[in-house]
Amino acid sequence: MARVSSLTPMAIVVLGTGALDMARRIQANFAQSRVHGLASRVNADIAYDDFGAHVRALYASGTPIVALCSAGIVIRALASCLANKGLEPPVLAVAQDGSAVVPLLGGMGGVNVLAREIGQALQVAPAITTSGELRFGQCLLAPPEGYALADIEQGKRFVSGLLAGETTRIEGHAPWLDDADLARADDARLAVRITPFAAHDEDSLVIHPRCVLAWIASDEDVEERMRAAMRAQGLSPLALAALAAPVRYMTSRSLEDAARALNVPLCFCDAPPFDTADAPGIALNVSDAPINAQSIGRTRGTLTVIGLGPGSAELMTPAARTALIAAEDVLGYETYVRMAGPFRDDQRMHMTDNREELQRARHAFELASLGRRVVVVSSGDPGVFAMAAAVLEALDKGRAAHPAWSAVKLAIVPGVSASLATAARAGAPLGHDFCVLSLSDNLKPWSVIEKRIAHAGEADLVMAFYNPLSKARPWQFDRAMEVVKQYRDPHTPVVLGRDIGRPAEALRIVALGELNSELVDMRTMVIVGSSTTRVVGDWVYTPRWYE
Ligand code: SAH
Secondary structure (H helix, E strand, C coil), X not given: CXXXXXXXXXXXXXXXXXXXXXXXXXXXXXXCCEEEEECXXXXXXXXXXXXXXXXXXXXXXXCCEEECCCHHHHHHHHHHHCCCCCXXXXXXXXXXXXXXXXXXXXXXCCHHHHHHHHHHHHCCCCCCCCHHHHHHCCCCCCCCCCEEECCHHHHHHHHHHHHCCCCEEEECCCHHHHHCCCCXXXXXXXXXXXXXXXXXXXXXXXXXXCCEEEEECCCCCHHHHHHHHHHHCCECHHHEEEEEEEHHHCCCHHHHHHHHHHCCCEEEECCCCCCCCCCCCEEEEECCCCCCHHHCCECCCEEEEEECECCCHHHCCHHHHHHHHHCCEEEEXXXXXXXXXXXXXXXXXXXXXXXXXXXXXXXXHHHHCCCCEEEEEECECCCCCCHHHHHHHHHHHHCCXXXXXXXXXXXXXXXXXXXXXXXXXXXXXXXXXXXXXXXXXXXXXXXXXXXXHHHHHHCCCEEEEECCCECCECCHHHHHHHHHHCXXXXXXXXXXXXXXXXXXXXXXXXXXXXXXXXXXXXXXXXXXXXCCCEEECCEEEXXXXXX
């Protein structure tokens, strides 16, 4: 499991407002963390209804948990999940007043490192109880970046030996152990061995430096051939630092799959980064120390177009959140870029005016073709009147002049569109056939809009209108509704959702006959029912059947 760092998206969980200040203080040290609060009591970044169920879901998804409540509450909530030790995220209890930091679970996931960091931020000593950690001043089974533990079970036996009073030798170069409180002896039975070679030695703590670089000159069966090449030289797969390949393989699927399976980065070079004279196909180079993969060649850039959902963090998909965490550059209309934050210092924000979509898309390709991880943000879903189409249009028009754009790894991550979010708040107005229309005539003639509304009216579709009105388009909404009224009864229910999923959220249900442009603006979603759409109490729905 990757160790926690200040970039890990932790869940800071609070039960009431009393813990909110402390939660924000901790959050300030971990840019990607979110404060989760009980919906009925606190206004936090993410709301939950049931503490136990929420904490168990976080635990199951591997999210580090910092709970600002008693250790007992957390233990009881997670009790049913603890039988299987498996991979465990760090779990800590922190006293509401910040006077105690108690690491509970996730020793291998770095809970003690996290406890020390939080302790430092709150200026209290963390309640570390792990004997190895206390005895040696660090977790011997979690070596620093650039090194990998060969075998956890072997490692635990080694640590028990040391705790029982045995001495150890160190074979190889392990600078981080200089500060560890180890009883060393040259003739010790136990040994810490730092080696890239596979070793099955009961008496050793084997740690592999990631010091092997591979040059892949042909992209067939890469994973299989890599494993065979490592095995032939007695090297552990954990000692592999990176795969390097010729630039022409930048879009190779098999190479990408192999790098993922071997859990190493992939980089591309114009020429082999070391002498590969007698090795056709795959060549390996073993260095003395861990290799920084970022210093070799360049990586394939990525461009991910995401939808943030209508506004609140809980309506953003985990896939969009993951893309934001990985992003180096974030582009978008200023409001949406801000909504996607907070960002870390190493992330660059590029905020532009809402109208410069094509230019923004080109800029995104420029950055991604330099090898950067670029995210373009839209509100709602990126494919609904938003950036995904602009990005593809830029590629369509620009790829002949910019061949590097075609090598960019492009992905579109869906989001909850405003029509769907509004519909859900109102009930199920989109429960039967519906259509989605934009009333903006900036990029299409008004005559087309009127014609489409007339056809949708005639087809008795529910209509979801985006971009209903703006200062530059003052008369269009009323005109559009005149067309609608030719096909719909004045009693037809209309749903008006304004700022759905945002703090100022407002929902109104009106009859078509009462509707006018005073009731809508640019932040409103308008859903006009069909002939079958009905109101039941506060809800609006369109039945699934049709007569
Ligand atoms: N890609 C976005 C739509 C962009 S067009 C999506 O899928 O939701 C912008 C229009 O969407 C606005 O004029 C408004 O009609 C609607 N809209 C966007 N966010 C909204 C929200 N939170 N509440 C209500 N309407 C919203």
